[in-house]
Amino acid sequence: xxxxxxxxxxxxxxxxxxxxxxxxxxxxxxxxxFGTTVITGVTAQxxxxxxxxxxxxxxxxxAQFESVAKDMEISAVKTGMLSNAQIVETVSDNxxxxxxxxxxxxDPVLAATSVDLLLERQAVSILLEKLIPISDIITPNIxxxxxxxxxxxxHSKDLQxxxxxxxxxxxxxxxxxxxxxxxxxxxxxxxxxEYHTFSAERVGIGSxxxxxxxxxxxxxxxxxxxxxxxxxIRFAKKYVTQAINNSFIIGxxxxxxxQSLQSNNC
Ligand SMILES: Nc1ncnc2c1ncn2[C@@H]1O[C@H](COP(=O)(O)OP(=O)(O)OP(=O)(O)O)[C@@H](O)[C@H]1O
Ligand SMILES: Cc1ncc(COP(=O)(O)O)c(N)n1
Numbered sequence: 001x002x003x004x005x006x007x008x009x010x011x012x013x014x015x016x017x018x019x020x021x022x023x024x025x026x027x028x029x030x031x032x033x034f035g036t037t038v039i040t041g042v043t044a045q046x047x048x049x050x051x052x053x054x055x056x057x058x059x060x061x062x063a064q065f066e067s068v069a070k071d072m073e074i075s076a077v078k079t080g081m082l083s084n085a086q087i088v089e090t091v092s093d094n095x096x097x098x099x100x101x102x103x104x105x106x107d108p109v110l111a112a113t114s115v116d117l118l119l120e121r122q123a124v125s126i127l128l129e130k131l132i133p134i135s136d137i138i139t140p141n142i143x144x145x146x147x148x149x150x151x152x153x154x155h156s157k158d159l160q161x162x163x164x165x166x167x168x169x170x171x172x173x174x175x176x177x178x179x180x181x182x183x184x185x186x187x188x189x190x191x192x193x194e195y196h197t198f199s200a201e202r203v204g205i206g207s208x209x210x211x212x213x214x215x216x217x218x219x220x221x222x223x224x225x226x227x228x229x230x231x232x233i234r235f236a237k238k239y240v241t242q243a244i245n246n247s248f249i250i251g252x253x254x255x256x257x258x259q260s261l262q263s264n265n266c
Contacts, residue, residue, distance in 0.1 A: 011080030012041035018256040019210035024217040026259035031221040038064040047251035055083040065094040076103035078220035085123040092130035103223040107216035133170025163190035200241040209254035
């Protein structure tokens with residue numbers, strides 16, 4: 001009997017439920033795909049910030065990969081918080097050794113909205129050397145794009161410089177997210193010599209938690225359903241915009257997104 005393919009989130013746990021593994025699984029469930037997980041770290045976190053964090057032993061990270069990959073067929077993976085250099089290395093090696101190549105979405109989480117570090121800075125070089133080169137799409141926000149490339153984004157032409165530099169490291173495509181800019185919430189997508197924008201009205205409702213995780217995991221879910229990069233980004237942008245428009249307050253800090261079941265199963 002044929003097996004239904006699954007998707008995988010490789011990320012950290014957010015005890016507050018708004019970001020990380022929790023946001024990814026809610027997105028997968030809403031979009032009708034079966035989500036599996038490799039947990040890289042556990043944060044004590046709420047809508048105000050990250051209070052504490054521990055990294056998972058690389059051998060246990062590897063064991064989670066092995067358990068899932070030897071039993072199930074993984075059509076798409078998404079990475080989020082990766083904690084440190086050893087974990088980035090373990091994750092890169094394990095994804096590269098899957099028997100069937102999955103779609104690979106890298107959300108290079110460097111710091112949470114609350115500015116706590118979720119990846120040690122020494123790990124950035126290994127991310128550039130090992131993980132980004134095997135990715136189909138990398139989705140930095142503006143501060144992350146600047147850290148990864150050492151290029152300050154001041155004008156729109158800087159977006160292209162950043163994207164080309166990331167593609168030179170081996171990323172097949174780059175989506176620079178516009179949550180941290182002003183005006184419309186426009187995401188800039190560079191792929192080979194193509195350039196596309198995905199735009200939505202900016203919702204001015206204070207700070208939000210989990211937007212990047214939700215967009216990345218929606219791209220991952222749609223890739224597993226459509227096998228088409230542009231279609232997946234378009235649908236994922238629509239999904240995150242709807243979730244932002246319906247965001248709500250659960251604590252004293254950032255609002256969280258409403259992840260709701262989608263009827264349009266493309
Ligand atoms: N206020 C907003 N209104 C509409 N869309 C937004 C808003 N803020 C972010 N977005 C969209 O949410 C998605 C995630 O972008 P963002 O730049 O916020 O990612 P991120 O910084 O990784 O997430 P986070 O802020 O949760 O860390 C993008 O599609 C972006 O355009
Ligand atoms: C475990 C974990 N992973 C990722 C994020 C980034 O999410 P955000 O930038 O939306 O706070 C987070 N806060 N916690």
